Amino acid sequence: MLKHKKTLIVTCLSAAIIFVATTAMRAPQQQQEEPGFKNLKVLPKNITHDEMEKVMHEWSAALGQRCGFCHARDAQTNKTDFASDAKPEKLMARKMMTMTEKINKKYFKEDKDDKDHGGAMTAAIGCYTCHNGKAHPDATAPARNGNGGRAPGMTPPPGGGTPPPAGNPPTGQK
Ligand code: HEC
Numbered sequence: 337m338l339k340h341k342k343t344l345i346v347t348c349l350s351a352a353i354i355f356v357a358t359t360a361m362r363a364p365q366q367q368q369e370e371p372g373f374k375n376l377k378v379l380p381k382n383i384t385h386d387e388m389e390k391v392m393h394e395w396s397a398a399l400g401q402r403c404g405f406c407h408a409r410d411a412q413t414n415k416t417d418f419a420s421d422a423k424p425e426k427l428m429a430r431k432m433m434t435m436t437e438k439i440n441k442k443y444f445k446e447d448k449d450d451k452d453h454g455g456a457m458t459a460a461i462g463c464y465t466c467h468n469g470k471a472h473p474d475a476t477a478p479a480r481n482g483n484g485g486r487a488p489g490m491t492p493p494p495g496g497g498t499p500p501p502a503g504n505p506p507t508g509q510k
Pocket residue numbers: 372373374375376377378379380388392393395396399401402403404405406407418419425426427429430
């Protein structure tokens with residue numbers, strides 16, 4: 337169940353990024369009605385409300401956060417000021433989107449001569465690929481074999497760890 341959900345989110349996310357990046361640019365005449373977003377620096381300026389909502393919900397899901405994680409609240413109106421750049425998380429998210437697009441363009445662009453993948457590599461990464469529902473992606477493998485995920489011979493972490501029961505394969509649990 338969870339697996340399916342994850343796959344769905346990754347798929348939706350990749351699709352949304354590609355959709356937003358290509359469709360919105362190619363068909364400006366269909367999107368003349370200005371949705372009136374005030375402060376877009378990485379998303380297309382003529383993005384529709386529907387597209388924006390999709391992207392924002394996917395980013396939230398990818399990081400396991402609510403809108404307020406990136407968007408500041410206006411102290412006077414006590415409402416979320418979506419155009420404000422007051423939160424560093426929002427600035428980071430912009431960089432992250434640029435990075436994600438660069439990775440996809442450089443390493444995952446469709447390559448008709450890509451013999452290794454049957455001639456058409458279409459896979460791409462999205463926020464969820466790294467974030468997996470967390471604000472901070474894990475940089476190291478989960479502790480296992482009582483050695484904190486370190487390579488054999490490296491110093492174990494303080495306090496060591498619990499060796500897995502004999503005969504059981506590593507579970508990948510923390
Ligand atoms: C991971 C960070 C992040 C989360 C979570 C997030 N946003 Fe955003 N949002 C951004 C960034 C970054 C921009 C600016 C994009 C740009 O510069 O092109 C933005 C822009 C917007 C804008 C356009 C504001 C304007 O006028 O310029 C709206 C509306 C918005 N978000 C709504 C939401 C809603 C609603 C949610 C929750 C469902 C949400 N966002 C969750 C990062 C986030």
